[in-house]
Amino acid sequence: MDHFNYQNGELHCEDVPLARISEDVGTPAYVYSTATLLHHYDAVAKAFAEVRPIICYSIKSCANLSICRLLRERGAGFDVVSGGELYRALAADGDPANIVFAGVGKTDAEIHQAIDARIGWFNIESEAELENLIAIARLRGASVNAALRVNPDVDPKTHRYTSTGKKESKFGVDLERARRVFNDYGRQDAVRLTGIHLHIGSPVNSVEPYVSAITKTLGLIDALRGDGFAIDTLDIGGGFGAHYKASEAPPAVRYAEAIVPLLRGRGLKIILEPGRSIAANAGILLTRVLYLKKSGERDFLIVDAGMNDLIRPALYEAYHFIWPVAPAAGFVPAQRGEGVSMPGLRLMDVVGPVCESGDFLAKDRMLPPMQRGDLVAVFTAGAYGMVMASHYNTRPNPPEILVDGNQYRVVRRRETYEDLLAAERE
Numbered sequence: 001m002d003h004f005n006y007q008n009g010e011l012h013c014e015d016v017p018l019a020r021i022s023e024d025v026g027t028p029a030y031v032y033s034t035a036t037l038l039h040h041y042d043a044v045a046k047a048f049a050e051v052r053p054i055i056c057y058s059i060k061s062c063a064n065l066s067i068c069r070l071l072r073e074r075g076a077g078f079d080v081v082s083g084g085e086l087y088r089a090l091a092a093d094g095d096p097a098n099i100v101f102a103g104v105g106k107t108d109a110e111i112h113q114a115i116d117a118r119i120g121w122f123n124i125e126s127e128a129e130l131e132n133l134i135a136i137a138r139l140r141g142a143s144v145n146a147a148l149r150v151n152p153d154v155d156p157k158t159h160r161y162t163s164t165g166k167k168e169s170k171f172g173v174d175l176e177r178a179r180r181v182f183n184d185y186g187r188q189d190a191v192r193l194t195g196i197h198l199h200i201g202s203p204v205n206s207v208e209p210y211v212s213a214i215t216k217t218l219g220l221i222d223a224l225r226g227d228g229f230a231i232d233t234l235d236i237g238g239g240f241g242a243h244y245k246a247s248e249a250p251p252a253v254r255y256a257e258a259i260v261p262l263l264r265g266r267g268l269k270i271i272l273e274p275g276r277s278i279a280a281n282a283g284i285l286l287t288r289v290l291y292l293k294k295s296g297e298r299d300f301l302i303v304d305a306g307m308n309d310l311i312r313p314a315l316y317e318a319y320h321f322i323w324p325v326a327p328a329a330g331f332v333p334a335q336r337g338e339g340v341s342m343p344g345l346r347l348m349d350v351v352g353p354v355c356e357s358g359d360f361l362a363k364d365r366m367l368p369p370m371q372r373g374d375l376v377a378v379f380t381a382g383a384y385g386m387v388m389a390s391h392y393n394t395r396p397n398p399p400e401i402l403v404d405g406n407q408y409r410v411v412r413r414r415e416t417y418e419d420l421l422a423a424e425r426e
């Protein structure tokens with residue numbers, strides 16, 4: 001479900017034709033749908049309502065301040081992983097009590113910043129980090145809440161770069177070690193260690209890894225409670241899927257059907273950290289065809305967005321459905337995703353202007369005929385799109401546009417060359 005649809009042969013975001021946005025702000029540009037963002041947030045909230053979760057939207061997935069504010073107004077807290085994200089969460093009027101701070105490498109400055117802000121929980125990734133947090137909290141006479149991130153050793157069956165719950169990952173500590181951490185550090189007041197955190201990977205397109213990870217973790221919680229520790233919070237992280245290739249992601253309600261029964265009656269405050277499942281297909285990258293080129297037997301569609309704008313294909317060989325905004329007659333797709341087939345498609349590579357062979361948005365893709373100047377939509381680009389953009393090749397970052405019904409707002413302007421040099425000037 002999303003709000004990008006072809007109306008009269010032309011792609012719209014909600015009720016706004018994308019061509020109109022491109023006339024206004026140019027290309028490339030990220031375009032987001034308010035209705036889709038809210039729909040996905042509400043779906044998670046409704047599906048998990050029985051366990052009254054705190055939904056800490058994972059800022060790293062799509063960080064625009066206006067989008068954070070939108071979700072905050074809907075009730076979201078925030079999952080942050082850096083001082084910058086914490087700053088952003090507070091700028092979006094995030095309630096500090098509903099902010100969780102994860103990450104294996106929190107600096108002292110970030111820890112001070114988070115104590116100052118009175119965030120809800122520190123998600124602890126190692127003994128060394130915990131010792132440092134205890135030392136800083138003592139120094140300041142502060143008392144903070146923490147959850148220990150555990151690594152339940154399940155295989156989320158996702159890309160190796162985004163798989164985090166296996167034993168050999170850099171995140172969290174394994175379940176046996178977790179008991180030792182509580183025994184060694186769980187009885188002091190500077191850091192109240194009363195929660196368990198897990199995040200097994202992203203995207204996880206099936207419920208089984210969650211069931212297995214949570215079941216193992218509940219076993220740990222029982223053991224810890226048996227040891228006399230008052231565990232009151234379980235943060236199950238993010239990782240719910242999104243539709244890239246077809247309708248491959250289970251809806252929020254499927255995850256909840258499997259997870260909620262495990263949590264019922266456990267006396268635990270539940271935290272969720274969804275990012276991708278809220279933002280991914282709420283955004284597209286809008287780009288324009290610059291040139292068509294043939295090299296040997298290959299047809300290239302050269303567009304004005306590159307790996308600096310959307311790195312997922314280059315980094316993870318990620319699949320993003322791509323289609324013209326106003327396809328020639330007869331080429332409006334009945335559905336989107338892998339395997340769209342109709343007579344007259346041609347095999348093409350969609351590449352950007354960056355000077356790297358890895359600069360592609362799609363390889364070996366069947367696409368309708370296109371020509372210079374045509375607008376093209378790269379779908380499901382709302383999560384881990386703009387946030388991973390770089391300035392490689394001294395390319396300014398694209399603008400972000402937030403559509404709501406028949407209105408739209410530029411919620412981040414296109415960068416200028418001046419912006420790019422600003423931090424280098426005396």
Ligand code: LLP
Binds near residue numbers: 201202274
């Ligand atoms: N919580 C923690 C501790 C995480 O590490 C992550 C994502 C999330 C929550 C949110 O996961 P989500 O619901 O968005 O799947 N750049 C990669 C994804 C990296 C995910 C990192 N951690 C990509 O483009 O696929």
